[in-house]
Amino acid sequence: MKDRTAVLAAVCLILGFSVAVRPADAPADLVLTGGRVWTAETAGPWVEAVAIRDGRIVYVGDAAGTARLRGPKTQLIALDGRLVLPGFDDAHIHMMSGALSLDRVDLIEDQTVEAVQARIRAFAAAHPASGWILGRGWLYGSFPGGLPTKAQLDAAVPDRPAYMQCYDGHSGWANSKALALAGITKDTKDPVGGSIVRDPVTGEPTGALKESATALIESKILRPIAETRYGLLLRALSQLNAQGITSVQDAGYSPPELDADLPVLERALREGKLTVRMTLSVQMSPGRVDPSVARATALAKVHHGPLLRFGAVKGFVDGVIEAHTAAMLEPYSDDPSFGTGKPNWEPAALNAAVVAADRAGLQVYLHAIGDRGVRMALDAHEAALRANGRTDRRGRIEHIETISPADYPRFKELGVIASMQPLHANPDQNNAEVWSRNIGPERASRGFSWRSIEKAGGRLVFGSDWPVVTSDVMRGLYCAVTRKTKDGTPPGGWLPEQAVSLENALRHYTIDGAYASFEESEKGSIATGKRADLVVLSEDLFRQPPDAILKTRVLLTVMDGRVVHRAPELPAP
Numbered sequence: 001m002k003d004r005t006a007v008l009a010a011v012c013l014i015l016g017f018s019v020a021v022r023p024a025d026a027p028a029d030l031v032l033t034g035g036r037v038w039t040a041e042t043a044g045p046w047v048e049a050v051a052i053r054d055g056r057i058v059y060v061g062d063a064a065g066t067a068r069l070r071g072p073k074t075q076l077i078a079l080d081g082r083l084v085l086p087g088f089d090d091a092h093i094h095m096m097s098g099a100l101s102l103d104r105v106d107l108i109e110d111q112t113v114e115a116v117q118a119r120i121r122a123f124a125a126a127h128p129a130s131g132w133i134l135g136r137g138w139l140y141g142s143f144p145g146g147l148p149t150k151a152q153l154d155a156a157v158p159d160r161p162a163y164m165q166c167y168d169g170h171s172g173w174a175n176s177k178a179l180a181l182a183g184i185t186k187d188t189k190d191p192v193g194g195s196i197v198r199d200p201v202t203g204e205p206t207g208a209l210k211e212s213a214t215a216l217i218e219s220k221i222l223r224p225i226a227e228t229r230y231g232l233l234l235r236a237l238s239q240l241n242a243q244g245i246t247s248v249q250d251a252g253y254s255p256p257e258l259d260a261d262l263p264v265l266e267r268a269l270r271e272g273k274l275t276v277r278m279t280l281s282v283q284m285s286p287g288r289v290d291p292s293v294a295r296a297t298a299l300a301k302v303h304h305g306p307l308l309r310f311g312a313v314k315g316f317v318d319g320v321i322e323a324h325t326a327a328m329l330e331p332y333s334d335d336p337s338f339g340t341g342k343p344n345w346e347p348a349a350l351n352a353a354v355v356a357a358d359r360a361g362l363q364v365y366l367h368a369i370g371d372r373g374v375r376m377a378l379d380a381h382e383a384a385l386r387a388n389g390r391t392d393r394r395g396r397i398e399h400i401e402t403i404s405p406a407d408y409p410r411f412k413e414l415g416v417i418a419s420m421q422p423l424h425a426n427p428d429q430n431n432a433e434v435w436s437r438n439i440g441p442e443r444a445s446r447g448f449s450w451r452s453i454e455k456a457g458g459r460l461v462f463g464s465d466w467p468v469v470t471s472d473v474m475r476g477l478y479c480a481v482t483r484k485t486k487d488g489t490p491p492g493g494w495l496p497e498q499a500v501s502l503e504n505a506l507r508h509y510t511i512d513g514a515y516a517s518f519e520e521s522e523k524g525s526i527a528t529g530k531r532a533d534l535v536v537l538s539e540d541l542f543r544q545p546p547d548a549i550l551k552t553r554v555l556l557t558v559m560d561g562r563v564v565h566r567a568p569e570l571p572a573p
């Protein structure tokens with residue numbers, strides 16, 4: 001929301017005076033000392049000790065300075081030279097779909113039809129009582145022609161309905177039983193904004209579904225009951241804490257999802273189990289802008305605390321390059337019959353939606369992947385600036401997989417945040433054989449241009465898009481600084497000139513993320529007065545080659561002054 005920083009600062013000032021129960025020289029709850037603490041502050045990036053009291057950082061400096069803060073009840077952690085960083089902020093995640101994915105078969109590491117089928121077959125055998133066999137994570141590049149078929153899934157699950165989401169969530173794969181259950185036949189019409197892929201000769205559905213057609217199946221899958229969802233959420237939170245994540249920005253709940261998911265999140269908040277700070281956005285789609293703006297505005301009035309907050313809407317400008325649904329300035333290279341893709345909005349309607357949401361004081365996230373989608377998103381943020389004046393709106397664009405060079409400077413000019421996910425640039429088989437092939441070498445050469453956006457003065461934030469890819473920050477960080485897969489390929493990195501420095505990558509995972517949610521004065525760096533969110537790592541990333549990132553473990557995660565994850569190798573105090 002506009003002017004939120006000022007309001008927040010005023011509120012904190014008031015709270016600081018009214019609820020501080022202990023004087024400034026009272027003993028700390030937790031002291032970490034003898035480490036290499038990278039604060040993410042430009043003035044004084046390195047210190048050796050941190051003290052925490054009542055959930056806030058009360059001291060940052062040399063080890064000697066902590067002496068006056070140590071009392072009989074102070075917990076002391078000797079860091080032994082280990083690296084301390086601010087807690088990670090995943091600026092683009094899908095918390096509840098990530099949580100629900102924890103009891104589905106995960107196909108993300110399988111690169112051939114046989115490997116995918118073997119994993120599904122084993123999962124089905126291990127879950128004989130499941131009515132549906134559900135999974136996610138398949139890659140277009142694993143299937144000849146780029147899309148799977150029902151026969152391939154029937155071969156793994158012949159006896160029950162089975163449905164597998166693609167890793168990007170934009171396509172689905174059903175077996176014959178699932179298609180029959182959903183009543184999808186050759187006579188079923190394509191829904192608006194989606195397509196049932198059909199055999200070119202017989203017209204029969206092949207089993208692959210694109211975009212909104214996935215809902216034809218997904219609406220038939222019983223959603224787990226609230227108690228199950230709550231259990232999965234707690235598992236997700238502890239997984240994220242173990243990866244050093246203390247904040248996330250949740251990229252878009254549809255109104256029906258909110259009805260199911262918000263009570264689960266509110267319960268975690270109420271029971272003190274929300275160990276990751278969450279900023280949430282509400283999806284808005286063409287023709288349904290006003291209800292989404294109203295809902296996001298109402299939710300922002302209820303939830304504006306440090307753990308759970310609303311205040312944003314998200315629109316999908318286009319789809320994805322792999323499925324030829326991303327909006328491109330020129331036709332697709334592999335098969336020009338796909339034309340230039342299909343944006344979900346008419347430009348005028350998109351501009352009007354962003355202007356309206358912005359006028360209501362909401363931040364706007366726009367998913368845009370193709371170069372035309374990115375340009376439409378920039379144009380829409382510019383329309384808000386022209387209509388409503390220059391304010392601290394911090395509009396965002398999510399993904400930005402390829403871009404016209406003319407648009408690099410516009411991020412800085414318009415104050416638009418580039419929200420990108422390093423592992424989406426993972427140079428694997430899917431990237432080479434599907435992504436790059438679909439748009440051709442010229443446009444692929446501007447793939448995931450983190451460094452070019454930085455150089456043009458734009459502000460980047462990093463995230464995972466979990467469960468699209470793993471939420472493991474170390475995997476993302478490694479790709480961000482090397483542009484290599486976890487197996488070290490290709491040897492020099494893919495478009496290595498777009499890799500970012502370690503320090504910049506860490507900023508995009510910490511203080512820049514806090515900026516993206518209007519909270520940079522409260523968190524995102526290790527500074528006196530800020531909320532105490534930090535991590536201790538097993539390796540000193542600044543003193544080792546990039547390969548060390550992949551073996552780095554998070555030893556300790558502190559959120560709001562609470563230890564929310566502790567690895568056994570960190571000696572107990």
Ligand SMILES: [Zn+2]
Nearest residue numbers: 092094251465
């Ligand atoms: Zn996403």
